[in-house]
Amino acid sequence: MRALLVVNPRATTTTERSRDVLVRALSSAVKLSVAYTERRGHATTLARDAAESGVDVVVTLGGDGTVNEAVNGLLTTSAALADRPGPIADRLPALAVVPGGSTNVFARALGMPGDWADGTSVILDGLRDGRHRVIGLGRADDRYFTFTAGIGWDAATIRRVEQARRRGRTSTPGLYLRSTVSQFFLGMDRADPPLTLERPGETPATELSTVIVQNTAPWTYLGDRPVHLNPDASFELGLDVAALRRLTIPGSARTVTQLAWRAGDPRGKQVLRLHDITEFTVMASRPQAFQLDGDYLGERQKVHFVSVPSALRVIC
Incomplete structure (x- = not known):
């Protein structure tokens, strides 16, 4: 069995010595090649090339961003794109994930x-x-995601966190909470919700301030505590949505309190929740922050979401 280990050398919870131990351990079970990422997006190229060369397993050592890139590499190979019968997962190498980031939600x-x-x-x-699990993925336009996507408040918060990390700050639950509050008071136009969610055959949901999409539960973690926006979201089902309407101070404070102290499952008239959705589109009247799997990807005014069942084999 052939395997490629894709290593993010900036993974926050591993050292060079621990990486050497990992390589020796994996080499005892498979014929292993090792590649180090050199820039953003490099893991996508490495995983795609490995799949095209006939590798059986792609192993990632890094955080959720490295996993997302590798998944997109696998899902954009010629085998994945070929018009063949049966699940996509059967045509692709399996994925194995060694947690090496600060959160490791996936x-x-x-x-x-x-x-x-x-x-x-x-x-x-x-x-x-020979044990593995077959999971579904989400797709936002032409990019796949494993556990979450977001437009609006949560994505803008991630942008703030990434800016802070580039200034040398450490990624902690406290940094995320402070960034969430700062974005709400200083970075949001709360009086004019810009988002609309459209589903085939359904009345559009308008005047939404932020839309969060889940492919599984939990949405994220605060330290060791799972945070649930849609606790019934599952790798085996379609996509779940949690959208906030007008970001009033009382309503938003209640939602943030539910997320921070009760680990989530927010409810109320300002919360729109949808379960097991196959396809929908989010449109914005002005550019909005956009994130996939916790990585900020710039601003968008329209994103088309699709659930992709039986997309990936994962060793776990």
Whole structure:
């Protein structure tokens, strides 16, 4: 069995020594090649080239951004795009994820241990036993995501966090909470909600301030605490949506409190929730911040979302 290990050398929870240990462990089970990412988007190219060359497994060591890039590499190979019968997952290499980032939402949603060494043990057992899980993905226009996408407040918050990290700040739950509050009071036009959500055959939902899409639960984590916007979201179902209407101070304070202290599941007349959706489009009257799997991707005025079932085999 051939495998490629895609390493983000900036992964926050691993060291050069731990990476060497990981390489030796994986080499005991597969014929392993190792590649290091050099820039943003590089993991996409590495995973795509590996799939085209016939690799059986792509292993990532990094955070959710590295995983997202690798998944997009796999899902844009000629095999994935070919018009063949059967699930896409059967045509592609399997994915294995070693948690190495600060949050690792995707790995934790799969039930993987948070520690890279324990996660490696699970992967080795799965390789030896031939064990894997088939999951669905989300697609936003032409890019896939594993657990979440967002337009509006949450994406603008991620933009603030990324700006702070470039200034040398450490990614912590406190930084995310402070960025969320700062964005609400200083960065949002709360009087004029810009978003509309359209579904085939349904009345459009208008005057939305932010739209968050989930492909699984939880939405994210605050430290060790899972945060649930749509607790019934699942890799085996379509997409779930949580949208906030007008961002009034009392309503938004209630929602943030529910997320921060009760681990989520917010409700109220300002919250729109949709479960197990196959396809929809979000449009904005002015450019809005956009994120996929916790990475800020610039601003958009229209994004088309699709659920992609049985898209990927994951060793877990």
